Amino acid sequence: MGKLKLSGKRVAITGASSGIGKATALRMAREGADVALIARNRERLCGVAEQIEALGRKAVVIEADVTDAEGIKKAVDTAIDLLGGLDVFHCNAGIYLRCPAKDLRMDQIRKLMEVNYFGCLNCVYAVLPYFLEKGSGSIITTCSMDGKKGVPPDAAYVGSKFAMNGFFQVLRQELRGSGVHVGIIYPSRMDTPQIAHVDCPKLTPKGDPDMVAKAVVRSVVKKKKEIMVPSFSCHLLTWADAISPSLSDWLVRVNHLDGTVNDTEPINEAK
Numbered sequence: 166m167g168k169l170k171l172s173g174k175r176v177a178i179t180g181a182s183s184g185i186g187k188a189t190a191l192r193m194a195r196e197g198a199d200v201a202l203i204a205r206n207r208e209r210l211c212g213v214a215e216q217i218e219a220l221g222r223k224a225v226v227i228e229a230d231v232t233d234a235e236g237i238k239k240a241v242d243t244a245i246d247l248l249g250g251l252d253v254f255h256c257n258a259g260i261y262l263r264c265p266a267k268d269l270r271m272d273q274i275r276k277l278m279e280v281n282y283f284g285c286l287n288c289v290y291a292v293l294p295y296f297l298e299k300g301s302g303s304i305i306t307t308c309s310m311d312g313k314k315g316v317p318p319d320a321a322y323v324g325s326k327f328a329m330n331g332f333f334q335v336l337r338q339e340l341r342g343s344g345v346h347v348g349i350i351y352p353s354r355m356d357t358p359q360i361a362h363v364d365c366p367k368l369t370p371k372g373d374p375d376m377v378a379k380a381v382v383r384s385v386v387k388k389k390k391e392i393m394v395p396s397f398s399c400h401l402l403t404w405a406d407a408i409s410p411s412l413s414d415w416l417v418r419v420n421h422l423d424g425t426v427n428d429t430e431p432i433n434e435a436k
């Protein structure tokens with residue numbers, strides 16, 4: 166067996182009870198890290214913790230809501246205490262809403278911002294002073310390709326992800342030389358409960374969340390600033406967008422990147 170990439174590292178992940186966060190927690194553990202699992206659903210977190218312990222790594226379950234700044238500060242302190250320090254914080258928790266812009270309500274848009282954008286910032290402000298003081302650490306965020314190119318009918322979600330993208334790009338530049346690394350991950354559609362109600366065309370199927378987990382590990386190890394998943398098709402879309410918005414709008418349309426809704430789940434409420 167080759168050398169583990171994150172041997173002895175201590176990692177905290179929000180949204181670790183499901184989907185990309187769960188996949189990342191397991192991937193980090195397989196690479197030798199101990200993991201603090203943060204989300205609201207204790208039962209699901211405990212299930213992930215059991216899987217991590219079965220891999221021979223330490224797992225700590227911390228129930229917290231990212232919209233609660235005090236609660237998140239306590240969660241970070243608990244993670245530092247129980248893991249004996251922290252090397253990586255992965256801001257990953259998020260919700261999705263699929264609804265045409267003309268039909269959105271302001272309270273829905275605010276909720277998306279509250280969880281996806283301000284929730285992320287609560288985490289950043291809870292952990293950043295600690296990382297700055299020790300002069301090292303990685304803050305990784307799960308943004309989205311929806312934070313690079315807006316795809317209908319995701320206006321509220323896209324707004325929250327563009328906000329995240331902008332904030333983290335600036336943070337990364339301001340922290341240059343501080344020893345603190347900022348990595349932004351931009352997944353396209355992944356096969357997780359968040360978008361179980363969305364069907365994607367055969368040409369652009371949903372990806373395995375472990376692809377994102379591997380990108381997170383690569384960002385930490387190689388201090389990568391930005392990673393799109395999957396790389397080729399996402400780069401193609403952003404290059405097209407840089408050349409001409411009409412071209413990238415056309416690519417979204419002809420490839421049906423908006424997907425279609427199956428009837429297994431209700432739409433119009435954030436998930």
Ligand SMILES: NC(=O)c1ccc[n+]([C@@H]2O[C@H](COP(=O)([O-])OP(=O)(O)OC[C@H]3O[C@@H](n4cnc5c(N)ncnc54)[C@H](OP(=O)(O)O)[C@@H]3O)[C@@H](O)[C@H]2O)c1
Nearest residue numbers: 180182183184185204205206230231258259354355357359
């Ligand atoms: N799936 C995709 O196609 C895709 C693509 C690009 C980006 N993303 C982003 O990837 C991240 C993870 O999404 P996913 O697809 O893995 O979705 P998921 O399976 O629904 O997982 C979302 C996670 O976020 C947690 N969460 C939600 N609201 C929270 C809150 N207020 N406080 C704390 N935790 C909260 C959930 O846990 P609890 O309910 O237990 O709190 C859950 O663990 C999100 O930021 C999402 O926007 C997803």
